[in-house]
Amino acid sequence: MRARGWIAAGVVAVFALVPVGLATPAQAADAVRSLSCISSVTCNPANLPIVAELGIGSAGGVTTATGATGAATATGLAGTVGFGTVVGASGAAVGLGLLKVYGVEEGVFIETDPEYDSGVVPGQGPTVVLGGQSLTFFGLLPGDHRFACFKFVGAWSGIRIEYHTSASSTLFASAGTAGGTAATNCASAYGGVQADWGSVFAGGSVTITEVVRYGYYSGGVWQARSDDFAVPQEGYHGTIRTTVGCRAPGSTQLSYVTATARVDVEQGERLPVPPARCDVGIAASVKVEYQADGTMEWIELGAGDARSYVERWPVDYPDCFNGTLTCALKLWRVSEGGMLASCGEVGQYCPSWAAEAKLNPNAYRCTYGPYDVTLAHCSVYRDPSVGVLPNDSGEEDEDGEPVPLPIDAPVPDPLPNPMTNPDGTPAPSPGGESSQPRECFPTGWGVFNPVEWVLKPMRCAFEPSEGKLEEVKAKVQQAWAGSVIAGAIAIGGGIAVAMQSVDPEGCEGPLVAFTLSGLGIMPDFQYSAHPLSACEEPAATVAWWARAVGSAVMLFFAALACVGNITRIVNYSGKGPTS
């Protein structure tokens, strides 16, 4: 019994201290369900406000590619350029944070700037931060360019990551779990797959074992890639300066953050641009300038401003932009007593809410973090059985805010597969399998082969149907995302995060602070001290002995318990014959 007590305490302590650094699928979803209207669920720039919008989690940088200077307005527009933050594995920014966003029909391809290729040690690629969630690329080959299609899928339980190659017209595709090899192609992304990659993204990292040459898919054909910063014939030899105008929560003034870097690039090379990032709030403006050696003149290479409504977010929703909260749209059911009940991450616990809210709008509420917003914003959840749906009406109100679709807007049809090769033939499916329907009975000359009459029906009977595994994964991930177990793991992660702030070198002991104002006596009395401080003698020596003796006692009893656990495997109790 004594050992059992130890074991119970041990399990609890291990659980409490285990460093769970993984973001839950729900947290991943939070990164994207912002107030910006969602144009399309499947891989559309509007699904990536964190990346595409200048302002949120963004760093400085601008490009002249495709004529899209002032690239803050990438949302929904193919060929525009957005901003994000690219940081190294250590969490420090390693580059410009410029993310090119290629809107392709219903897809978006994000290319991290190739400057991150150079000098990147294979296996230690940069991390792309999406609204607080990070996604680390590993195994990148220096000099190669890569494309990722971040697909925010059905139940927001994860993100699909896709890598493409133009050289072989084949798609590098494989699947895996957190920390494993993982990639797939866009083709399957349009086949009604509702959820994937929850566990992978929850791990925050995906190992890519193979990255091939670059290319990107646009408008139905593979296209050559164009440089965004066209380096002139004389090259750039001097200083590049990035300036970001930051708007802090509640502030009407901009504060500026600059970063400079020495550049020596020739025509044909890529221009590295130093990162500049706002610590809190949003980046409301950005400017990239160049100063040639021996001159005093700064030449503007590009600049841009966030859209007006993005710029207002830190003012309208300050708690969502001061670094303490991760805000997301959330749907609530209002009971008769006025109590709020969560409808789940994607409204799955209120399956008919849209119809009910149409009859009684007061029956439901929509919130963005701690703020109430119009119910129409939650129209992304208007059919929870499908997942998160597009809700961008394409219109703006008088304040320039995007107008979401109403909650009873029709659900769009499944999207066609846009992936084709340059010759117009369909791109291969992830596993290279044929899309031909399965034959369950022999045909042609096979009808004379009795073995075929056994094998083919058997194969049909036991082989899972196409998309079945994806469906299974989606269901399990959706159930997992809202489960108590996932919640408990998330809480464990919170404890681990809190423990990371512990300073093991401290000697002050616990802080004891209280007042007597609650007793109604001595209202001005305040006590705040470290009564167990061991910073000075003789307490320091006593504390040292306490640690030493305590450690010895713990080790002794742990050793006893371990030996007992091992010997019980062979039913040896160490106390003579067992009964």
Next chain:
Amino acid sequence: MITDWLLDVAVNIVTWFLGLIPPLDLDPSLTSGEAFQVLADLVEGFGVWVSWPVLVVCVGAVAGTWVIGVGAKGIRALIAHVPQVGGSGD
């Protein structure tokens, strides 16, 4: 179709199990660690008196050996059911 059916059954069992307890609506402070800062402060405060790393090692070792023991016994119980192998399975 048989595999599909089996998968559906398995998924239904898993989703049923996961749905037995109503979902948690976690406050962000719980997952961000903010809510546990008091605990972290206490751990840090007593760190000069208690060797937390040793405690973690001890607890981990005890838990680890317990898991090993349970696993070994489980495997032994399974093997005991193999015909001609025998054993009590306990």
